[in-house]
Amino acid sequence: xxxxxxxxxxxxxxxxxxxxxxxxxxxxxxxxxxxxxxxxxxxxxxxxxxxxxxxxxxxxxxxxxxxxxxxxxxxxxxxxxxxxxxxxxxxxxxxxxxxxxxxxxxxxxxxxxxxxxxxxxxxxxxxxxxxxxxxxxxxxxxxxxxxxxxxxxxxxxxxxxxxxxxxxxxxxxxxxxxxxxxxxxxxxxxxxxxxxxxxxxxxxxxxxxxxxxxxxxxxxxxxxxxxxxxxxxxxxxxxxxxxxxxxxxxxxxxxxxxxxxxxxxxxxxxxxxxxxxxxxxxxxxxxxxxxxxxxxxxxxxxxxx
Amino acid sequence: xxxxxxxxxxxxxxxxxxxxxxxxxxxxxxxxxxxxxxxxxxxxxxxxxxxxxxxxxxxxxxxxxxxxxxxxxxxxxxxxxxxxxxxxxxxxxxxxxxxxxxxxxxxxxxxxxxxxxxxxxxxxxxxxxxxxxxxxxxxxxxxxxxxxxxxxxxxxxxxxxxxxxxxxxxxxxxxxxxxxxxxxxxxxxxxxxxxxxxxxxxxxxxxxxxxxxxxxxxxxxxxxxxxxxxxxxxxxxxxxxxxxxxxxxxxxxxxxxxxxxxxxxxxxxxxxxxxxxxxxxxxxxxxxxxxxxxxxxxxxxxxxxxxxxxxxxxxxxxxxxxxxxxxxxxxxxxx
Numbered sequence: 001x002x003x004x005x006x007x008x009x010x011x012x013x014x015x016x017x018x019x020x021x022x023x024x025x026x027x028x029x030x031x032x033x034x035x036x037x038x039x040x041x042x043x044x045x046x047x048x049x050x051x052x053x054x055x056x057x058x059x060x061x062x063x064x065x066x067x068x069x070x071x072x073x074x075x076x077x078x079x080x081x082x083x084x085x086x087x088x089x090x091x092x093x094x095x096x097x098x099x100x101x102x103x104x105x106x107x108x109x110x111x112x113x114x115x116x117x118x119x120x121x122x123x124x125x126x127x128x129x130x131x132x133x134x135x136x137x138x139x140x141x142x143x144x145x146x147x148x149x150x151x152x153x154x155x156x157x158x159x160x161x162x163x164x165x166x167x168x169x170x171x172x173x174x175x176x177x178x179x180x181x182x183x184x185x186x187x188x189x190x191x192x193x194x195x196x197x198x199x200x201x202x203x204x205x206x207x208x209x210x211x212x213x214x215x216x217x218x219x220x221x222x223x224x225x226x227x228x229x230x231x232x233x234x235x236x237x238x239x240x241x242x243x244x245x246x247x248x249x250x251x252x253x254x255x256x257x258x259x260x261x262x263x264x265x266x267x268x269x270x271x272x273x274x275x276x277x278x279x280x281x282x283x284x285x286x287x288x289x290x291x292x293x294x295x296x297x298x299x300x301x302x303x304x305x
Numbered sequence: 306x307x308x309x310x311x312x313x314x315x316x317x318x319x320x321x322x323x324x325x326x327x328x329x330x331x332x333x334x335x336x337x338x339x340x341x342x343x344x345x346x347x348x349x350x351x352x353x354x355x356x357x358x359x360x361x362x363x364x365x366x367x368x369x370x371x372x373x374x375x376x377x378x379x380x381x382x383x384x385x386x387x388x389x390x391x392x393x394x395x396x397x398x399x400x401x402x403x404x405x406x407x408x409x410x411x412x413x414x415x416x417x418x419x420x421x422x423x424x425x426x427x428x429x430x431x432x433x434x435x436x437x438x439x440x441x442x443x444x445x446x447x448x449x450x451x452x453x454x455x456x457x458x459x460x461x462x463x464x465x466x467x468x469x470x471x472x473x474x475x476x477x478x479x480x481x482x483x484x485x486x487x488x489x490x491x492x493x494x495x496x497x498x499x500x501x502x503x504x505x506x507x508x509x510x511x512x513x514x515x516x517x518x519x520x521x522x523x524x525x526x527x528x529x530x531x532x533x534x535x536x537x538x539x540x541x542x543x544x545x546x547x548x549x550x551x552x553x554x555x556x557x558x559x560x561x562x563x564x565x566x567x568x569x570x571x572x573x574x575x576x577x578x579x580x581x582x583x584x585x586x587x588x589x590x591x592x593x594x595x596x597x598x599x600x601x602x603x604x605x606x607x608x609x610x611x612x613x614x615x616x617x618x619x620x621x622x623x624x625x626x627x628x629x630x631x632x633x634x635x636x637x638x639x640x
Binding site for chain 1: 323448459463608
């Protein structure tokens with residue numbers, strides 16, 4: 001009468017298959033957000049422009065054409081076909097400078113986010129994992145950094161380190177790093193009491209392994225979203241520093257620096273002022289759109305609703 | 306409530322000490338001689354060098370310098386500017402009202418427009434209004450405001466000629482400084498056209514400064530409203546047959562306002578960063594422009610004290626926000 005209960009066959013998926021499935025699911029949710037997809041495409045175009053700037057740009061970005069000062073874009077009277085978007089006050093081709101400017105912005109974004117992310121994850125992990133006085137000291141230091149308006153602190157840091165692109169990137173990264181530290185800490189504190197961590201601990205995993213291999217991968221979602229947001233803020237803030245003369249130095253074709261040089265021509269030559277800013281706005285907007293989509297796709301709370 | 310205030314105040318002490326250390330330390334972590342750095346390319350005679358070193362206390366041990374700095378700080382003495390020779394505190398107090406006026410008008414503008422837009426977008430979720438306003442908010446959020454300011458100048462000052470390009474008021478008007486707020490002082494002076502002039506100077510800078518807070522407030526209000534509208538008590542209110550306006554205005558909005566108020570309070574830091582850019586574009590004589598000018602003139606006593614004052618201010622406003630939050634929401638207080 002008693003029959004053996006048939007256990008349903010457990011579907012065992014390989015790690016690679018699970019990863020594939022997660023990626024498919026992520027893509028499914030990401031695609032729901034039309035803006036995010038548009039943002040992604042714009043961002044890809046920017047990346048291509050930056051990578052292939054040498055091939056795409058019609059002129060050298062620092063070459064000064066003395067016979068072509070402040071030439072308007074080609075559709076305006078006096079425009080020339082060889083300078084599609086016109087030239088600036090010393091006769092450099094706007095289009096080429098804008099294309100090369102994409103290199104600066106992406107490079108700045110990547111470097112700033114990388115430094116801030118690595119630093120923030122490291123101190124955040126330490127604070128969240130060890131707690132106690134380590135946590136208190138680290139988080140108080142982060143509070144101090146957060147008490148300063150980011151641009152002001154970055155400005156002062158650059159003033160101390162000396163104006164220039166490298167110092168601007170370091171300064172911005174230092175200012176952003178507490179956000180990552182806080183997020184990591186909060187996520188680690190939520191995760192470290194979970195059963196899988198205890199299981200790993202019981203199985204004899206060392207502290208470093210627990211921190212970096214067991215806990216960290218489960219804290220990544222909010223960090224990825226924050227990284228995207230910081231990427232766009234880094235592009236904005238470095239342009240602001242360039243605009244204030246504290247970032248990349250002329251003749252660099254960084255967009256903020258270009259704007260600073262163009263300021264005196266604002267009522268005479270609209271294109272030298274309008275175009276670099278438009279480039280900043282479009283890139284930042286594209287990255288923010290992508291960030292919104294990433295948040296929707298990675299945040300399980302929103303998925304359900 | 307008193308315990309809550311005290312605990313919040315106590316919590317600020319280490320942060321404040323940290324702020325003083327950073328403000329104090331930044332001149333001294335420079336590689337090389339700070340006096341030579343301040344002198345810049347002009348160079349300096351040995352006598353003047355020794356004099357300045359002694360005056361600024363660089364010849365004493367660093368911890369003595371720090372406690373001296375703290376001691377003077379608590380007496381309200383922030384040293385003198387190297388350029389104007391005037392006490393830093395006096396300069397700050399003269400310029401501060403200009404920044405406060407600009408900031409207040411900007412945050413008012415951002416709130417008055419941002420909150421209704423967010424509420425309406427949430428109620429009409431998915432409508433064209435929702436889509437257009439949220440797209441606009443994202444554009445505003447991504448805006449390089451220094452460029453936005455230049456565009457507004459090109460259009461409204463350059464092409465239309467409606468607004469002045471820089472300053473707080475036309476040079477034609479002169480009246481005593483009563484409140485430090487140009488809008489109020491110009492009214493008090495009773496001079497014809499003074500108020501209009503002050504207003505026309507203020508309008509573009511405040512739009513520029515309001516842009517990012519406006520976008521943030523609109524987005525935050527919308528998402529807070531959406532969250533609250535899904536709550537049981539809102540459904541209950543609806544089920545009771547309450548009119549939509551009452552459900553939204555009383556039940557939903559009041560609860561949604563709590564995170565929104567926090568967001569508005571947190572915009573003070575954003576405003577200060579924005580003030581640096583806005584004031585430098587419009588030559589607005591406030592503390593943002595003061596800081597930028599001092600940084601480029603290597604006027605380190607001003608930079609040091611300005612940093613301290615601004616960070617202290619941000620800290621204070623955040624404390625006020627925390628306290629208001631505790632006042633509105635008893636659950637926070639008793640945690």
